[in-house]
Amino acid sequence: MKDTTPRMVFLKDYVPPAWRVSRVELDFQLDPARTRVRSRMSLARTGAGDQPLMLHGQDLTLVALSVDGRPLPAGAWRQEGEQLWVQDLPDRCELTVETEIHPDRNTALEGLYVSGGNFCTQCEAEGFRRITWFPDRPDVMAEYRVRMEADKATCPVLLSNGNLVDSGDLPEGRHYAVWHDPFPKPSYLFALVAGDLACQEGHFVTCSGREVALRIFVQHHNLDKCDHAMRSLIKAMRWDEDTFGREYDLDTYMIVAVDDFNMGAMENKGLNIFNSKYVLARPDTATDEDFVAIESVIAHEYFHNWSGNRVTCRDWFQLSLKEGLTVFRDQEFTADQSLRTVKRIDDVQRLRSLQFPEDTGPMAHPVRPQSYMEINNFYTMTVYEKGAEVVRMIQTLLGRDLFRRGLDLYFDRHDGQAVTTDDFLRAMEDAAARDLSRFRRWYDQAGTPVLNVTGAYDAGARRFRLTVRQSCPPTPGQAEKLPLHIPLAVALLDRAGREIPLRLEGEAAAGGGERVLELTAPDHVFVFEEVHEPPVPSLLRDFSAPVTLRYPYTDEELAFLMAGDTDGFNRWEAGQQYAVRVLLRLVEDHQAGRPLVMEPRFVESVGQVLTHTAVDPALVAEALTLPGESYLADHMRVADVDAIHTARQFARRAMGEQLAVRWRETYERHSATDAHSLEADAMGRRRLANLALAYLVAANPVEGRSLAHRQFRDARNMSETMGALRALMDCACDERDAALAAFEARWKDEPLVLDKWFSLQAASSVPGALQRVRGLMAHPGFNMRNPNRVRALIGAFVTANPVHFHAADGSGYDFLAEQVLSLDPLNPQVAARLVKALSRWKRFDKPRQAAMRAALERIVETSGLSRDVYEITSRSLE
Ligand code: B3K
Numbered sequence: 001m002k003d004t005t006p007r008m009v010f011l012k013d014y015v016p017p018a019w020r021v022s023r024v025e026l027d028f029q030l031d032p033a034r035t036r037v038r039s040r041m042s043l044a045r046t047g048a049g050d051q052p053l054m055l056h057g058q059d060l061t062l063v064a065l066s067v068d069g070r071p072l073p074a075g076a077w078r079q080e081g082e083q084l085w086v087q088d089l090p091d092r093c094e095l096t097v098e099t100e101i102h103p104d105r106n107t108a109l110e111g112l113y114v115s116g117g118n119f120c121t122q123c124e125a126e127g128f129r130r131i132t133w134f135p136d137r138p139d140v141m142a143e144y145r146v147r148m149e150a151d152k153a154t155c156p157v158l159l160s161n162g163n164l165v166d167s168g169d170l171p172e173g174r175h176y177a178v179w180h181d182p183f184p185k186p187s188y189l190f191a192l193v194a195g196d197l198a199c200q201e202g203h204f205v206t207c208s209g210r211e212v213a214l215r216i217f218v219q220h221h222n223l224d225k226c227d228h229a230m231r232s233l234i235k236a237m238r239w240d241e242d243t244f245g246r247e248y249d250l251d252t253y254m255i256v257a258v259d260d261f262n263m264g265a266m267e268n269k270g271l272n273i274f275n276s277k278y279v280l281a282r283p284d285t286a287t288d289e290d291f292v293a294i295e296s297v298i299a300h301e302y303f304h305n306w307s308g309n310r311v312t313c314r315d316w317f318q319l320s321l322k323e324g325l326t327v328f329r330d331q332e333f334t335a336d337q338s339l340r341t342v343k344r345i346d347d348v349q350r351l352r353s354l355q356f357p358e359d360t361g362p363m364a365h366p367v368r369p370q371s372y373m374e375i376n377n378f379y380t381m382t383v384y385e386k387g388a389e390v391v392r393m394i395q396t397l398l399g400r401d402l403f404r405r406g407l408d409l410y411f412d413r414h415d416g417q418a419v420t421t422d423d424f425l426r427a428m429e430d431a432a433a434r435d436l437s438r439f440r441r442w443y444d445q446a447g448t449p450v451l452n453v454t455g456a457y458d459a460g461a462r463r464f465r466l467t468v469r470q471s472c473p474p475t476p477g478q479a480e481k482l483p484l485h486i487p488l489a490v491a492l493l494d495r496a497g498r499e500i501p502l503r504l505e506g507e508a509a510a511g512g513g514e515r516v517l518e519l520t521a522p523d524h525v526f527v528f529e530e531v532h533e534p535p536v537p538s539l540l541r542d543f544s545a546p547v548t549l550r551y552p553y554t555d556e557e558l559a560f561l562m563a564g565d566t567d568g569f570n571r572w573e574a575g576q577q578y579a580v581r582v583l584l585r586l587v588e589d590h591q592a593g594r595p596l597v598m599e600p601r602f603v604e605s606v607g608q609v610l611t612h613t614a615v616d617p618a619l620v621a622e623a624l625t626l627p628g629e630s631y632l633a634d635h636m637r638v639a640d641v642d643a644i645h646t647a648r649q650f651a652r653r654a655m656g657e658q659l660a661v662r663w664r665e666t667y668e669r670h671s672a673t674d675a676h677s678l679e680a681d682a683m684g685r686r687r688l689a690n691l692a693l694a695y696l697v698a699a700n701p702v703e704g705r706s707l708a709h710r711q712f713r714d715a716r717n718m719s720e721t722m723g724a725l726r727a728l729m730d731c732a733c734d735e736r737d738a739a740l741a742a743f744e745a746r747w748k749d750e751p752l753v754l755d756k757w758f759s760l761q762a763a764s765s766v767p768g769a770l771q772r773v774r775g776l777m778a779h780p781g782f783n784m785r786n787p788n789r790v791r792a793l794i795g796a797f798v799t800a801n802p803v804h805f806h807a808a809d810g811s812g813y814d815f816l817a818e819q820v821l822s823l824d825p826l827n828p829q830v831a832a833r834l835v836k837a838l839s840r841w842k843r844f845d846k847p848r849q850a851a852m853r854a855a856l857e858r859i860v861e862t863s864g865l866s867r868d869v870y871e872i873t874s875r876s877l878e
Pocket residue numbers: 124125263265266267300301304323376379
């Protein structure tokens with residue numbers, strides 16, 4: 001059992017390791033029920049003194065312990081929970097530990113476990129300690145040699161990090177393989193795979209002419225779904241050379257897809273292990289979003305080879321050092337493969353709908369947290385997505401060239417080391433000769449900063465004054481906030497929508513039309529000269545900082561920006577702000593019992609976007625998608641999920657009805673797109689056609705449904721199938737039931753496809769959602785031990801079905817508490833993710849608050865909770 005005593009780990013308590021491990025030799029006798037692991041570590045004391053050696057271990061049966069070949073006497077070591085202390089060791093020695101583990105009983109999916117009959121591992125963050133006793137911390141980097149033995153019939157494939165150096169047959173149907181990884185690495189990057197897998201081969205020639213063998217391993221029946229992953233990997237490798245000068249370093253690069261996996265994928269050196277969701281795709285099984293997600297995750301894990309593996313983290317507080325930087329890199333990669341503005345919009349939407357809420361909840365933490373109870377709880381949107389925004393701001397402040405120079409210096413200076421976010425910033429400062437001391441606060445301060453901006457035009461002096469005040473709301477443990485260094489990209493637009501050349505007071509001549517203003521103090525006033533007419537400011541262009549910006553635009557100004565801002569991101573942003581306003585007015589009307597009326601000017605603005613054939617279809621689709629229900633809820637003092645749902649549905653219907661002719665034209669124009677092209681343009685057309693279909697269904701249920709039914713029946717790929725199903729999902733009708741039944745019959749043996757079917761139903765707003773979800777838990781395709789299934793069904797219900805999850809009778813909350821408690825003993829990581837859906841209870845009305853609290857209390861009072869669930873639940877109740 002995992003030790004569940006609450007403990008806190010603090011960044012301020014960091015001490016370097018007292019012992020180094022230069023080499024490890026691991027020997028695995030693989031057996032699902034009982035695996036023997038022998039580990040021989042070459043140890044050296046790092047400093048003076050006689051500090052004992054400390055090893056981590058969890059759920060291990062210790063079989064033997066010896067030093068330099070001699071068994072350790074009983075008094076020379078002691079075990080306290082998950083720590084083992086060895087006293088009086090010579091300054092240099094070889095320590096051998098033998099343990100026994102039970103992969104087939106490992107449902108937590110950390111350490112060595114069995115998935116689909118194959119062995120695989122997951123060691124980040126602290127999973128290696130479930131394999132053997134070891135200083136399981138990222139600043140202990142060692143060279144690994146791994147020997148494994150297994151049954152040849154069930155495990156013909158034996159893999160580990162690095163290069164294969166030996167293999168052969170053994171008596172009794174067993175065989176062995178030996179792998180050596182020449183790059184010293186922390187234990188969290190260790191990986192082992194053994195099983196019966198098929199392999200797709202590819203190859204890559206690096207910029208210096210080295211040949212790299214690429215191998216993707218999957219279960220045999222999935223071999224026809226690997227082409228896209230292979231193409232994505234090759235693209236990513238080329239792109240990282242071209243864009244950041246990063247070359248791959250081993251002779252092979254392997255990816256293994258497994259069905260049971262807690263997260264998306266893992267960047268183990270030379271042997272990535274992936275959730276099969278981010279590898280497998282065929283046009284009939286995967287949507288365009290799936291194809292894009294696969295390309296991006298494959299790239300992300302590949303990019304970690306430099307940002308994470310060659311240069312790694314000193315301790316887990318530095319997690320964003322590798323994650324924020326690597327997310328930034330994968331975002332840039334995707335932007336280069338598609339439409340940059342669309343990618344930026346998608347990323348900002350993700351940040352605002354998932355990270356901003358984190359910043360206002362009980363788990364709010366800085367990009368570099370100062371403490372944790374369970375590190376697995378800190379693989380968060382803040383560490384990943386806000387971390388990426390922080391890196392992006394550095395690029396904005398330094399400019400692309402200096403940023404690139406800074407990155408080169410960082411990789412060069414720290415290759416082979418375990419370092420900190422401060423080291424990263426120092427490399428940037430040194431390369432660019434800039435002082436980023438105030439900027440550093442982004443790493444230490446939690447919360448989403450707010451920029452209150454006002455503008456005043458002085459016609460006589462032809463001046464425009466922009467006043468900017470920054471503030472940041474308090475977060476748990478951080479009542480007072482300091483001003484941050486914020487890049488604010490701005491332009492001033494004249495009546496014709498042109499950028500006015502910018503000249504700040506005191507400057508000799510006007511520069512270009514866009515400027516990055518640097519905020520460092522609580523208040524700033526910027527005076528622009530020679531402004532010949534009252535301008536409309538375009539602020540925070542391309543979302544130049546992860547902040548909330550408030551400017552008192554009129555509706556007319558928003559409509560103007562929506563139609564013609566020269567910054568593509570801000571065109572979308574103006575439309576969103578306008579939509580939020582219109583929808584919140586509808587919410588108020590609904591709450592006050594007034595009849596709902598759609599604002600004609602808004603519909604007109606939307607209609608104009610729809611007629612703009614020159615704009616990319618994907619951008620049109622972005623612009624015409626109304627803000628989501630939870631994003632709207634974040635704009636209310638007390639979230640009213642029912643009123644929001646009603647208002648949004650009303651707006652969709654009104655927009656559908658009033659623009660029906662144009663939706664119809666749009667649908668017809670774009671639904672004829674080449675069915676198999678994965679070019680950005682084709683994907684954009686499909687997205688827009690599906691959006692048009694959804695509006696047509698909202699506007700005219702009878703006609704719309706038959707259109708959707710036809711699309712479902714004639715679908716040429718999964719994007720068309722899902723577009724039709726999504727359009728039907730919120731109406732209780734025969735077409736919906738028939739389509740769901742047909743989908744299930746066709747895909748019941750493809751778990752990843754069936755997940756879509758689970759999610760659609762879990763997120764549907766038609767009455768009886770909870771009953772359906774409960775019913776689906778008994779479906780033969782559902783399995784509580786599989787994280788993808790849990791997320792597809794239970795996860796989708798609690799995150800994507802606000803009306804039913806927040807049902808006034810509290811039934812959704814009771815259901816979640818029940819599921820968390822039954823999942824926690826099996827898989828704490830996944831259980832802890834689910835419980836977060838209850839954490840922002842303060843956002844709701846009193847009766848819901850009480851019901852959510854009661855659910856949290858029921859969880860926290862249960863004995864034997866994992867640290868993962870305990871931390872989130874108890875902090876939510878504070
Ligand atoms: N580094 C892994 C995440 C590990 C999560 C551990 N709970 C995947 C990634 O970010 O690339």
